[in-house]
Amino acid sequence: MTTKHNVKHKGDQQLELTRYFPHKLSTLNMVVSQSIAQLHLGRFQLSRQEWRILAALGNHRSMSAKELASYTSQEKMQVSRAIARLKHAELLCQQEDSNDRRYSLLSLTEKGKTTYRKIVPLALAREEFILSALTEAEQEQLLALMEKVHEKADELQQWG
Amino acid sequence: MTTKHNVKHKGDQQLELTRYFPHKLSTLNMVVSQSIAQLHLGRFQLSRQEWRILAALGNHRSMSAKELASYTSQEKMQVSRAIARLKHAELLCQQEDSNDRRYSLLSLTEKGKTTYRKIVPLALAREEFILSALTEAEQEQLLALMEKVHEKADELQQWG
DNA sequence: TATTGTTATACTCTATAACTATA
DNA sequence: TATAGTTATAGAGTATAACAATA
Numbered sequence: 001m002t003t004k005h006n007v008k009h010k011g012d013q014q015l016e017l018t019r020y021f022p023h024k025l026s027t028l029n030m031v032v033s034q035s036i037a038q039l040h041l042g043r044f045q046l047s048r049q050e051w052r053i054l055a056a057l058g059n060h061r062s063m064s065a066k067e068l069a070s071y072t073s074q075e076k077m078q079v080s081r082a083i084a085r086l087k088h089a090e091l092l093c094q095q096e097d098s099n100d101r102r103y104s105l106l107s108l109t110e111k112g113k114t115t116y117r118k119i120v121p122l123a124l125a126r127e128e129f130i131l132s133a134l135t136e137a138e139q140e141q142l143l144a145l146m147e148k149v150h151e152k153a154d155e156l157q158q159w160g
Numbered sequence: 161m162t163t164k165h166n167v168k169h170k171g172d173q174q175l176e177l178t179r180y181f182p183h184k185l186s187t188l189n190m191v192v193s194q195s196i197a198q199l200h201l202g203r204f205q206l207s208r209q210e211w212r213i214l215a216a217l218g219n220h221r222s223m224s225a226k227e228l229a230s231y232t233s234q235e236k237m238q239v240s241r242a243i244a245r246l247k248h249a250e251l252l253c254q255q256e257d258s259n260d261r262r263y264s265l266l267s268l269t270e271k272g273k274t275t276y277r278k279i280v281p282l283a284l285a286r287e288e289f290i291l292s293a294l295t296e297a298e299q300e301q302l303l304a305l306m307e308k309v310h311e312k313a314d315e316l317q318q319w320g
Numbered sequence: 321t322a323t324t325g326t327t328a329t330a331c332t333c334t335a336t337a338a339c340t341a342t343a
Numbered sequence: 344t345a346t347a348g349t350t351a352t353a354g355a356g357t358a359t360a361a362c363a364a365t366a
Contacts, residue, residue: 015284017212020215022196022290024306055177058175079325103365127180130313
């Protein structure tokens with residue numbers, strides 16, 4: 001019996017960290033996210049949270065804080081604080097929803113849109129560079145496989 | 161011209177966050193790493209850094225702090241602090257390398273080995289569950305594709 | 321009573337770099 | 344002078360939950 005992780009003794013399972021999927025995924029994410037962070041942190045002074053919100057609003061005109069949290073996969077406090085910073089930097093403006101005043105409508109200011117238009121081509125160029133390691137078909141495969149794994153991991157997380 | 165990310169106006173690139181590879185990778189990593197963290201944080205009171213070191217030493221008998229840093233993809237301070245905590249918990253012991261006393265030889269205590277033997281089967285079971293979303297062939301594909309992407313991202317990160 | 325969003329608090333993590341000891 | 348490893352410090356990020364306003 002041969003498996004990916006060696007079994008040295010009967011009933012004595014070994015875990016080789018460098019072949020352990022969660023670790024491989026984590027290190028891949030580390031290098032990819034750092035290469036992207038160089039962009040928004042370095043040149044645009046945007047935290048990851050702020051960058052995600054800028055990206056969301058640049059593409060969707062207007063969203064509530066709750067929608068932003070869900071869309072950007074962040075907690076509502078993270079979103080709330082990122083909004084405060086973006087508002088302070090005058091990249092974003094906030095108005096009440098007249099139908100339900102608990103909601104706020106968030107959208108980019110002209111300054112925010114300008115920043116979006118500057119950063120997006122650079123971000124897409126980096127994505128393209130990274131994915132140029134793969135053929136188009138492989139890219140689709142990779143995304144499909146990641147999707148499947150994501151669903152299973154969701155299941156696991158729910159059940160603890 | 162159709163691309164993955166819509167182009168609404170000429171020269172006006174749009175980025176759809178949910179289709180942006182770095183973001184998809186980040187959210188996948190989030191759910192996978194959290195499902196693993198439930199294990200080592202919840203049941204074994206080990207931080208991610210400590211868990212990685214335990215895993216490394218359980219599989220390799222003895223390593224120096226520097227080797228651990230490289231092997232576990234962590235900074236040397238993180239490793240140093242994780243070592244201190246593991247030493248305090250008596251899971252790990254440290255002795256000087258008699259050839260070069262700058263180096264220390266780190267290895268698991270019996271208590272550390274016992275913890276390793278308890279946690280590894282559970283960690284592997286979680287990995288197996290997550291990867292059960294894929295066939296064996298798909299698993300190999302996924303790892304191969306991730307490897308290629310990793311190399312490209314390394315390149316990008318180096319050049320800034 | 322439930323929901324959106326903000327704020328307070330304490331805690332952890334991180335990054336930079338200074339530091340010790342050895343070579 | 345270079346390397347292994349530790350420690351100090353400050354800043355950033357995080358989680359929990361209390362809170363206000365609205366429905």
